[in-house]
Amino acid sequence: MGPTLLPLYAQVKAQLIERIQSGEWKPGELIPNEFDLAKALGVSQGTVRKALGEMTAEKLLLRRQGRGTFVAEHTPESMLFRFFNFYDEDGVHVSPETIWVRSRSGAAKPKERLKLWLEGGERVVRISRLRGYGGRPFAYEEICVSEALFPGLADGEIPNTLYDHFQHNYGVTVTGGDEKLTAVAAQEQQAAHLDVEVGSPLLQLNRQTFSLDGRPIEWRVSLCALGDVHYLVRLG
């Protein structure tokens, strides 16, 4: 008798995730039905079902009765909904636009190496941008990713939403992350960017995101001049 393995459904789930990660099943694609998967994997339909259910809960899959099971596809809308937690006074979700953006590559600094699990010597792409909402500047962001993961990112156009771009053009799927929030006073340069007084209270977001395989993808610091907008957290 060997060591106790993972439950069967967890093994099935791992195999299915591997197929998504390898690119065998692409975002938006229809995957085989429960019966065919069960037959191919040599397990029962119920076991496949449990694996698919968990993956659906983790937003890796989308299931539609009568149609089939699809690999979740990142769109600008879905990404804003999932990862941009700002709402206005009436509870309406805020959709920011990009006012200006700049991207450059450079050698990774120690802090960046730490955040992105880089060994040393690797280069990173740094994106700075100003996002607006309702015609006013809303957030100043500095984003850092590994250049090895996203070759050519610094040279191309930077879209308003990054994660769907990462998925479609680089095959990298962001599945989650941590966001650390603090309140800070606007410093001179920041105040100029955001068109507020020096010393105004800003909401600072310090975000680290992770991919399917648990490796860090991105480190981002955002400074937000809220106005009538708030950051919403659902407690549960």
Next chain:
Amino acid sequence: MGPTLLPLYAQVKAQLIERIQSGEWKPGELIPNEFDLAKALGVSQGTVRKALGEMTAEKLLLRRQGRGTFVAEHTPESMLFRFFNFYDEDGVHVSPETIWVRSRSGAAKPKERLKLWLEGGERVVRISRLRGYGGRPFAYEEICVSEALFPGLADGEIPNTLYDHFQHNYGVTVTGGDEKLTAVAAQEQQAAHLDVEVGSPLLQLNRQTFSLDGRPIEWRVSLCALGDVHYLVRLG
């Protein structure tokens, strides 16, 4: 053909929740096993299992292999872990203490009526308190609840954590809520309470919590002087 009812397992779940809400099953108690529940409700064990599974995911139940299924019991520790999202620089969870607290009852104001779904004329209990961490004042809070729901709350001792107190002494279980975050500048009185300069950036939390049946329980506004502490959000 009648209208499509809820799936069986959802009906079972609703009945089980009702039994918890009515106080038939109290927090911490062992409930009957799957077999007995299934027999009593006239459904299969698998259907009961699905209901119990969802309730476990919602933290209403605690299941332990070999022991049984228990009604989730709120403790000061579990409530802080679930509803107090502050961590220090090293990622260690912050446990605040109460520095001082005051509670009084009064007639509900319009805004309070709105937040707590009160019809009019009802009274509320208002709790003001200062919480500290690491020997320094950390958050100034104003909390408002319906006095009808919590009779005598204003007269008794106010514990450091409220939700476990609500569950054990009033049979009211907090299951979730919304928290709206903004950054604000400290005003004079607030600055005095929190021992910071006037105009310092503070994190303001505007929280509304709900009970098992979806009715609002509490409205709370907290002003936090963060120091080296941050508010952590798990994105997913």
Next chain:
DNA sequence: TATCTTATGTCTTATACAAGACTTGGTGTG
């Protein structure tokens, strides 16, 4: 347009065995 057919996911039942936790009773030892 309206209806039928087919493919798919969803729900319910049933059965069996695995694994964790506690109880019981025996067994050996002092």
Next chain:
DNA sequence: CACACCAAGTCTTGTATAAGACATAAGATA
């Protein structure tokens, strides 16, 4: 006899299988 220890038994939830009824969506057909 008193006690510590171990093994078996039994209760629980967890995992896996199989089979069928039902709901939904899309395309084919009338």
